[in-house]
Structures are given as structure tokens and as C-alpha cells.
Amino acid sequence: MKELLKKLSETYGPAGREDKIRQVIQDEVKNYVDEVFTDPMGNLYAVKKGKGTKIMVAAHMDEIGIIVTYIDKHGFLRFSNVGGVSPQILLGQRVTFGNGVVGSIGVEKLDDIKKLTLEKLYLDIGAKNKAEAEKLVKIGDIATYDREATVMGTRMIGKAMDNRAGCAVVIQALRELKETENEIYAVFTTQEEVGLRGSRTSSYRINPDLGLAVDVTLVGDTPEPPQLNVALGKGAAIKVKDASVICHPKIKAMLSELAAKHSIPVQLEVMTAGGTDAGAIHLTRKGVPSGVISVPCRYVHTPVEMVDLEDMANASRLLTAFLSSPVKMQEAFPCALD
Amino acid sequence: MLLIKKLTEAYGVSGDEYGVRDLLREELTPYAERIETDTIGNLYVKKGIGKKPRIMVAAHMDEIGLMVVGFESNGLLQVKTVGGMDERVLVSKPVVVGNNHVPGVIGAKAIHLQKPHERKKPLEIEQLYVDIGVKSKEEAEKLVKIGDYVAFMASTHEIGENCLIGKAMDNRVGCAILAELVKIDFNLELTAVFTVQEEIGLRGATVAAYNVHPDFGLVLEGTTASDVAGVEDTGYVTKLGGGPAISFMDSSFIAPRKVVDFIVDIAKKLDIPFQLRRLTTAGTDAGAISQAHAGIPSAVISMPCRYIHSPASVISLADYENTLRLAKGVLQAIAEGGLSLEGIA
Numbered sequence: 001m002k003e004l005l006k007k008l009s010e011t012y013g014p015a016g017r018e019d020k021i022r023q024v025i026q027d028e029v030k031n032y033v034d035e036v037f038t039d040p041m042g043n044l045y046a047v048k049k050g051k052g053t054k055i056m057v058a059a060h061m062d063e064i065g066i067i068v069t070y071i072d073k074h075g076f077l078r079f080s081n082v083g084g085v086s087p088q089i090l091l092g093q094r095v096t097f098g099n100g101v102v103g104s105i106g107v108e109k110l111d112d113i114k115k116l117t118l119e120k121l122y123l124d125i126g127a128k129n130k131a132e133a134e135k136l137v138k139i140g141d142i143a144t145y146d147r148e149a150t151v152m153g154t155r156m157i158g159k160a161m162d163n164r165a166g167c168a169v170v171i172q173a174l175r176e177l178k179e180t181e182n183e184i185y186a187v188f189t190t191q192e193e194v195g196l197r198g199s200r201t202s203s204y205r206i207n208p209d210l211g212l213a214v215d216v217t218l219v220g221d222t223p224e225p226p227q228l229n230v231a232l233g234k235g236a237a238i239k240v241k242d243a244s245v246i247c248h249p250k251i252k253a254m255l256s257e258l259a260a261k262h263s264i265p266v267q268l269e270v271m272t273a274g275g276t277d278a279g280a281i282h283l284t285r286k287g288v289p290s291g292v293i294s295v296p297c298r299y300v301h302t303p304v305e306m307v308d309l310e311d312m313a314n315a316s317r318l319l320t321a322f323l324s325s326p327v328k329m330q331e332a333f334p335c336a337l338d
Numbered sequence: 339m340l341l342i343k344k345l346t347e348a349y350g351v352s353g354d355e356y357g358v359r360d361l362l363r364e365e366l367t368p369y370a371e372r373i374e375t376d377t378i379g380n381l382y383v384k385k386g387i388g389k390k391p392r393i394m395v396a397a398h399m400d401e402i403g404l405m406v407v408g409f410e411s412n413g414l415l416q417v418k419t420v421g422g423m424d425e426r427v428l429v430s431k432p433v434v435v436g437n438n439h440v441p442g443v444i445g446a447k448a449i450h451l452q453k454p455h456e457r458k459k460p461l462e463i464e465q466l467y468v469d470i471g472v473k474s475k476e477e478a479e480k481l482v483k484i485g486d487y488v489a490f491m492a493s494t495h496e497i498g499e500n501c502l503i504g505k506a507m508d509n510r511v512g513c514a515i516l517a518e519l520v521k522i523d524f525n526l527e528l529t530a531v532f533t534v535q536e537e538i539g540l541r542g543a544t545v546a547a548y549n550v551h552p553d554f555g556l557v558l559e560g561t562t563a564s565d566v567a568g569v570e571d572t573g574y575v576t577k578l579g580g581g582p583a584i585s586f587m588d589s590s591f592i593a594p595r596k597v598v599d600f601i602v603d604i605a606k607k608l609d610i611p612f613q614l615r616r617l618t619t620a621g622t623d624a625g626a627i628s629q630a631h632a633g634i635p636s637a638v639i640s641m642p643c644r645y646i647h648s649p650a651s652v653i654s655l656a657d658y659e660n661t662l663r664l665a666k667g668v669l670q671a672i673a674e675g676g677l678s679l680e681g682i683a
Contacts (some may be wrong), residue, residue, distance in 0.1 A: 014593030040632035040679070042594075053616055069616040070572050078572050080618035082587070119572075139614045140586030140598060193591060201633030 001172055004028065004091055005156055008164035009149040012098030014065030014142040015082050015191045018042050020098055021061045023037035025167060025188050032174045033186070043202040044188040046174060052181035053327040057173075057319065058199045058277040059166035060192030060215065062233030063159065064301055066123070067250035068094065068137055077103070079110050080118065082142055085087075086118045087301050096146035098136030101125055101136045102286045103143065107330030126258050128237045134274040143154045145303035145304065154233070163192070163307035165295045165312055166214040172316040173323060189277055199277035203284040209329055210251065211281035211290035214319065216297035216307065217269050228271070232296045239292035242271035244279025250332055251291030264314050289333050293319055341517060342494070342658070344350065344500065346540035349434060349489040350418050351403030352538045355379055358399040358510070361412075362517060362532050368490040369520050381532040383520050391679065392527040393520060393672060394552035394634075395665070396543055396623045397559070398536030402647055404428075404444075404468070404488035406435065409479065413472040414445070417488055419463055421537030424610045426460040427648045428497045433468060436486035441530035442470035473636020475575055483631070490649035500655045501578075507643040507651035508560035509536070515558050515662045522666060524672040536623055540590065541617030547630035553628035553679055554672065555636035558655075558665060561615055563642035574616060576642040579654045581611030586637035587618045600677050604667045610660050615640060639665055 011228035013021030022044045030036050030328075035047040042063070064083035071077055096102045103125035110116060123143070150157030170186050177184070185206045190198035192215075205210060217237050219226030230237050238255045239247050256260040279304035293315050298306040350358035359381050367373055372384040382398070402421030419425065429446045445468070446461050447505065468488055472478045494504030513532055520530045529550045531541035547555060565577040576583040584601050586593050598614075606611040615638075616682060628636040641661045644652040671677065 014585065017595070039633055039636045041628070043633075065620060067619065069575075072572060080587075082592075082618075139616065140593075140595065194592065195590075197629060198633075200629050201631070205632035 001168055001316070002151060002156070002309060004171060005165060005168045005309070005312070006149040009156070009158040009160050012096060012298050013063055013230035014024060014144050015062040015100070015163060015193045015233065016147060017142050018062050018190045022188065025061060025171065026171055028171050028174070029174055029186070039142045039202065039205060039316040041142055041198045041201045043198045044077045045202065048086070048174070048184040050179065050183035052183060053164050053329055054183045054185065054206070054209045055323060056185045056203055056206050056211045056281060057170055057189060057323070058187045058189050058202070058211070058213045058281060059170045061167050061188040061196065062161045062190050062279055063144055063162070063194050064193050065142045066090070067142045067278055068123070068139050070134050070157055071130050071139065073130050073221050075129045075133035077123040077125065077133065077137065078203040079123055084301050086301070087118045090121055091116065093303060094146045095123065095143040097137060097141055097143045097178055102146050109284055118286055131252025147192050147303040156309060157304055158218055159305065160302045161218040161297050161307045162300050165216055165242060165297065165307045169315045173319040176320050177317070177323055181326055182323060184323055189214055191276055196275060196280035199320055200280040200284070202287065203281040207285060208288055210327065211278060211288045212322065213278040213281065213290070215276040215292060216300060217271065217294035218274070219298055230267050230269050230296050232298055232306065233297070233311060235267040236311060236318050237267050237296055239294050240268055240270045242274045244292060245282050245292070247278065247291040248282070248289040253316060255291060255293065255322060258325065262317060262321050264318050265316070266318065274326050293294045342510060342514040345513050346494045346504040346506050349421065350399050350401055350438070351487040352400040352535045354487040355583065359636050362399070362513065364634045365517055366520050375567060376388040376545060376549060378545045379534040380540055382546070382550070383530040385520065386527045389527040390549070390555035390639065390670070391526065391672065393554050393556065394529045394531055394550045394627065394629050395516055395558065396533050396627065397516040397557070398509045398532045398533045398542065398623060400534055400537050401489065401508070401515055402537050404433070404491065406468070406484055406486045406488060407649070408484065409475040411450065411475050413438070413470070413474050413478040415468040415478060415482060416471065417463065417466065417468055420487070422647060424462050428466055429461055432491040433488050433648055434491050435468060435470060435482050435488050437511055438481070440470050440481045441491065441550070442468045443532065445469040449575065454576045477624045480642070491613060492649040496653070498544070502653050502655060503650055505649040505651065507653050511560045511643070511653060511658060512558035513642045515658070517663055518662055519597045519665055519669065524669045533623055538584065539624055540621060540626040541624035544630070547627040547634060552634060553633055554677065555624060556665070557622050557624040557627065557638045558661070559622050559638055559640035560643040560646060561640035562617065562646050563644045572600065576613055576615055578642045578644050578652065579656060580613040580642060580666045581657060583613045583615035583640045583642060585615045585622070585624070588621055588625070589619045591622030591628055591636065591638070593637055594635055597635060601637060601639065601664070601668055604671050605664055608663060608667045610664050612664065614674065617662065
């Protein structure tokens with residue numbers, strides 16, 4: 001999983017420009033599934049056919065970035081955010097457009113660092129004037145952090161662990177999955193960072209019986225942390241809720257029981273903010289019982305996101321167990337309206 | 339010219355679009371193969387039924403405004419905003435209230451009566467009211483009901499060098515251009531949708547895109563022209579007179595690069611001045627259309643409007659002509675198979 005995650009983390013793929021990361025993931029999964037295809041939103045579907053319960057597993061493959069809005073006569077670029085990018089984190093970063101063009105983030109003269117906003121920042125791609133810049137980059141092009149992924153012990157540091165860690169977990173589970181009667185739709189979704197957009201359309205298309213998202217989650221185990229129960233290295237997290245979804249109690253219970261049965265370390269996650277693809281999936285059509293397996297991650301939305309490879313292995317084992325287990329829908333999810 | 343004047347002078351605050359809808363239905367019935375409305379109030383005008391591909395072009399009919407929420411004992415009306423209203427533009431503006439278009443004005447305490455600190459702060463909606471010239475709550479209740487809409491009253495005029503001033507340019511310009519497109523024949527299935535409730539959350543388009551289920555969605559909009567005093571050119575969204583603006587991203591939607599390039603190429607080929615809309619916030623109906631069903635490739639072409647969301651927006655008639663030309667060029671190119679919808683993302 002180490003090499004896989006490093007490759008995924010370093011691949012370019014901001015929201016709305018997922019072509020490259022989609023190709024990399026497609027190559028990683030195609031030999032382990034019955035079918036792969038894409039759709040107008042750019043989602044990648046990897047299908048394992050079956051006659052049983054139809055389960056959608058979503059891991060978003062997009063990352064945050066910055067989008068060029070203006071090129072001045074000296075060749076400096078102005079930009080806006082794609083997803084949750086903060087000016088404090090951007091300052092002093094090196095970014096890449098995925099076509100080989102890299103640039104430095106600079107800042108206008110500031111008399112007070114508290115006045116730092118995105119509008120005060122600019123991107124310098126080494127162009128000497130507007131014409132030169134326009135040969136390298138177009139307005140509307142999107143850049144991401146430019147950062148290699150590094151292993152420190154059992155941990156990996158780099159950009160886009162949100163959510164390439166989740167993608168790696170799903171890929172690993174697809175590889176390990178033995179025969180199952182369930183029909184599995186693994187979807188590597190697009191545009192999660194700007195509003196769960198890929199998962200909204202893909203879950204409509206699939207119309208699954210059950211939904212499961214795999215994404216990173218914030219931790220509360222660092223100095224002066226926010227009050228969060230999740231810690232790095234303590235296992236896969238089973239989401240209870242965030243701002244986008246209250247996970248179906250039955251799915252939560254199924255995951256907890258499987259973790260106990262297979263001795264997989266897990267922790268329960270309660271988030272007051274943030275959202276994930278399950279937020280869109282569970283509201284699809286007539287409603288889809290949905291849950292989330294999370295990978296604990298420090299420093300989310302920075303170029304130095306940190307995950308623990310053992311947490312990921314545990315998340316993958318839990319996901320594999322879930323996907324392998326037959327689900328009697330009528331018994332597990334009796335419809336209250338019937 | 340006549341159509342845009344009629345459309346901008348009609349009233350249609352979000353949820354109350356019938357005035358605009360009736361005008362468009364009357365104007366377009368002679369050209370439509372089928373014309374119908376749905377339960378939320380969208381107007382659908384269909385042509386080339388059964389042809390391929392199926393294209394939905396949307397323009398929202400609604401404008402921002404106010405709603406009556408209560409009465410003062412002296413007959414003044416308490417109001418709340420509907421849509422993204424800049425409350426600073428409200429004071430002293432003439433308005434009409436309710437379906438009978440009862441005339442009134444948005445009032446506030448006169449400057450003579452304001453304390454020095456009050457003069458420094460813009461008036462908030464709670465300090466404003468609508469005065470319909472009656473003396474008591476009882477008199478007011480005979481003319482107005484709670485829940486009645488309040489719309490700006492403003493007539494539309496030509497000014498200066500080929501400019502037009504009026505209310506609701508956002509988005510009657512899109513409606514007018516879409517109406518002109520309906521009068522042209524394209525070799526494709528065209529569903530022109532005049533949508534409702536865009537200003538309060540793309541609600542009409544959400545329903546319409548589900549209903550139409552097109553292969554491709556095009557949205558015609560009015561957008562901010564910020565080439566005005568106090569804005570650095572690095573911060574311009576669009577420039578008045580700079581031609582139609584093509585969106586690459588807003589808060590509701592990221593346009594597929596392939597689609598943006600397709601439209602840019604058409605503009606260049608037809609020698610139409612154009613600009614990229616350089617703001618990544620605010621949403622349009624494309625946000626809803628692109629998210630309908632299993633996802634629908636979409637694009638937005640907008641017209642620059644200065645003083646947008648005010649009763650005195652200014653547009654350029656050259657921009658209007660060029661936006662119409664570009665939209666027409668896009669539909670023609672699609673009809674000729676110029677946009678491959680495979681692998682669009």
C-alpha cells in the first residue's frame with residue numbers, strides 16, 4: 001500500500017481536472033474487477049458483478065487546488081480557491097499545473113499578516129510577461145500543491161492524502177476481495193471538495209442498496225487539539241456523523257461487529273463540521289442507507305497531510321470484510337413505511 | 339429591443355414569475371412545437387422533438403425582491419428580502435406590492451432625524467419598510483396580504499452609447515436571448531426552459547433538468563460587470579462591452595475544460611469578442627443541470643451587467659448582440675456534431 005499511496009498522492013488531480021489521477025487508478029484496479037467505465041462528471045466506476053446486494057463504495061479522487069482567474073502584464077497570475085484552500089497555508093508554496101508548469105506563491109506587501117487573504121497572493125510561474133505566461137497557462141487552469149510523498153516509520157507525509165488514502169484503501173480492498181454474492185460498485189468520485197458533486201450523480205446512476213464512503217477524517221491527538229476522539233495509529237474510524245450525514249445506525253453496527261469479529265482496531269468518529277460523499281449518497285432517489293469508513297489524517301488540506309499506513313491497512317481489512325458479507329436487505333433495513 | 343424592455347419591466351420575484359412567464363408564452367407560442375409549464379412554474383418551449391442530441395438551454399425568469407411579513411399600526415409594511423439583495427440599495431426606491439401592483443416606496447427615517455452614528459451605518463432591512471400611502475393597518479390590509487411580493491418599479495431606457503438601463507437585467511437578458519434562439523431553427527431537439535427560483539437556490543432548474551434529461555445544458559445568464567471605480571483590474575469579473583462571458587468555475591459548477599475550449603473556439607471562429615468570467619463565486623442554473631440524473635455536461639454564457647441586483651442595472655446592447663451570436667453559434671456547432679459528448683470530463 002506504501003508505493004500505491006505514494007503514487008496516488010503525487011499524481012495531479014484537483015476537482016474538475018481528474019483525468020490524470022483517474023487514469024492512474026484505472027490502471028491499478030482494472031485487472032481486479034469485471035468492468036470499468038466513466039461518466040460525464042468524470043467519475044471512475046470499477047464493478048465486481050454479483051447477484052446479491054448492490055453496494056456502492058465511494059472514495060473521492062479529487063484534491064483541493066487554485067484556479068487561475070487573471071494574468072497581469074508582467075506575467076503574474078491571480079487565482080481563486082478550488083475547495084478549502086487557506087491563504088495562510090498557500091503562502092510560500094510551490095504549486096504545479098500537471099503539465100509540467102510549476103510556480104511559487106508570492107504575496108503583496110502586507111503591514112499586518114492578519115490581513116492575508118487570497119486576493120493578496122499571486123502565482124509566479126517564472127514568465128517575464130503576459131504573453132510568455134499565456135503560453136504556459138490559461139485562465140481557468142487549476143494548480144495543486146507540488147509535493148513528493150515521504151514515509152516516516154509507519155506514516156506517510158504529503159499532499160492529497162485527502163483522499164488518495166481513501167482511494168488506496170478501496171483499491172487494496174478490491175484486490176483482496178474474494179468471491180462474494182454482493183454486487184460491488186467502487187466509484188472513484190470527482191468534485192467532492194467543491195460539494196460532493198461526483199457522488200451525487202454516480203449514486204443516482206447506480207441506484208445502490210447500500211452506500212459506503214471512504215475518506216480521511218480530522219484527528220484530536222496533536223498539541224492543543226480540537227475536541228475530537230480520533231487519533232492517528234489507533235485504527236480505522238467508523239463515522240457516526242458529520243455535517244453532511246448521520247450514518248445509518250445499522251451500517252455503523254455492522255462495521256463495529258465485523259471489526260470485533262476480525263480483531264480490527266477501530267475508533268468511533270463524531271464530527272460537527274465537514275462532509276463526505278455519504279452526504280450525497282444517502283439522499284439519492286428514495287434514500288440509501290449509508291456509512292463511512294475514515295482514515296485518520298493530520299494537517300488536512302495542507303501539503304503535509306499525515307496518515308498512518310497501519311490505519312489504512314485496518315480500514316482496508318474492514319472494508320473487505322464489509323463487502324464480503326452477505327446483507328439481507330429486508331431483515332437489516334425493514335422499511336418503516338411498509 | 340422591444341422584447342428586452344417588456345421583459346425587464348415585467349414583475350417576477352422568485353416564486354412569483356407569472357408576469358414574465360405569460361409574456362414569454364405569448365411571444366413564443368407561434369414558434370413552439372410544444373409549450374408547457376410544470377408544477378414549480380418553469381416554462382418549457384420545445385422544438386425539433388425527437389431529433390438528436392437533446393439540448394436544454396435555460397434562462398431564469400425570476401428577479402430578487404422583497405416579501406411582506408407584517409404591518410405597522412400606521413399602515414407601513416414590514417418586509418424581508420427574497421434572494422441576494424444588497425440592503426444598501428433599498429432605501430427610497432419605488433416598488434409595487436402584490437398581484438395588483440399596489441405602488442409604494444421603500445422608506446426609512448429621514449436624515450434629519452438620524453443620530454450621527456446612525457448616518458454612518460447602512461440601513462438594515464429591519465429599519466426599512468414599504469409605504470403604500472395609507473394611514474392604518476386596516477387600510478393596508480385591504481390592499482396587501484402577508485406573503486405578497488414586493489418588486490422594484492423601474493422602466494427601461496436607452497442611455498449613452500448603445501446602453502440600456504433598467505431593473506432585472508439579471509436575468510431578463512438571458513430570457514430575451516433565449517426567446518430569440520427559439521425563433522431560429524436548429525437541427526437538434528431544443529428545449530428552452532425559462533426557469534423559476536434561481537435566485538434562491540437554482541430550484542426551478544433542479545426540477546427542469548430532471549424533467550428534460552438533456553444530453554447537454556447551456557445556461558444564459560446576467561453576471562457582474564465590475565469594471566467600475568474602486569475595483570482593481572485584477573479583480574474585474576467581466577467588463578461591460580467586453581462581449582459574452584464564458585464561465586470556467588463558479589460556486590455551483592466547474593465547467594469541463596473541453597466545453598470551455600469548444601465555446602472559445604466558436605467565438606474566435608465567428609470573430610465574436612468574448613471574455614472569461616473571472617469570478618469563482620455565485621451560482622447559476624448550470625450547478626443544478628450538471629448534477630441532474632447521472633450528470634449532464636453543461637456550460638454558462640453570461641452577459642455583463644453593471645449594478646446587478648439593483649433597480650438600475652446597465653447593459654451594453656453590443657454585448658447583447660454578441661451573446662446572442664455566440665449562443666446561436668454554439669447551438670449550430672452542436673447541431674453539426676461539433677461537440678463530442680463522449681469523455682467530456
